[in-house]
Amino acid sequence: MTQAEKHGALAAYAHYFESLTPESLPGLGALVTDDIHFRDPFNDVRGRDALIHIFEHMFRTTRNAKFTVRRIAVDEAGGILEWVFDFEVRGRAMHIAGTSVVTLSEDGRIAAHIDHWDAAGQLYAKLPLIGPVIRWIIGRFSA
Numbered sequence: 001m002t003q004a005e006k007h008g009a010l011a012a013y014a015h016y017f018e019s020l021t022p023e024s025l026p027g028l029g030a031l032v033t034d035d036i037h038f039r040d041p042f043n044d045v046r047g048r049d050a051l052i053h054i055f056e057h058m059f060r061t062t063r064n065a066k067f068t069v070r071r072i073a074v075d076e077a078g079g080i081l082e083w084v085f086d087f088e089v090r091g092r093a094m095h096i097a098g099t100s101v102v103t104l105s106e107d108g109r110i111a112a113h114i115d116h117w118d119a120a121g122q123l124y125a126k127l128p129l130i131g132p133v134i135r136w137i138i139g140r141f142s143a
Helices: 003-018 022-030 048-061 131-141
Strands: 032-039 044-046 063-074 078-089 092-104 110-116
Touching: 003 022, 003 063, 003 078, 003 092, 022 048, 032 048, 044 048, 078 110
Parallel strands: 032 110
Antiparallel strands: 032 044, 063 078, 078 092, 092 110
């Protein structure tokens, strides 16, 4: 694939995530391989159905979920998406910033999507019961 084709495939994938809704989940099938590898701080799965299940769970447990892709960088294997994820849990607004390393298959579909984001600092530290402990641990190990 040319750089332009890779960028086009990544841009289409990014657009899909920016417009993601429970109703649009079946459309993921056209963009990813049957055996896609997806990993984030909570999940490590293979297969389109497993990935769709993760997003179904996300929509069941959050409200007003919205991804915004800020940047797309193309490399030899695919590229990197820089994003923010805004959502609500129990009426509390949350904001997570992260990156996804995306690998493209020969036909331009997504073969792997590996998320990188700080679960401790961006999520756990904001929770009522364990948040103070997490913030203490982060402070203890900071330089």
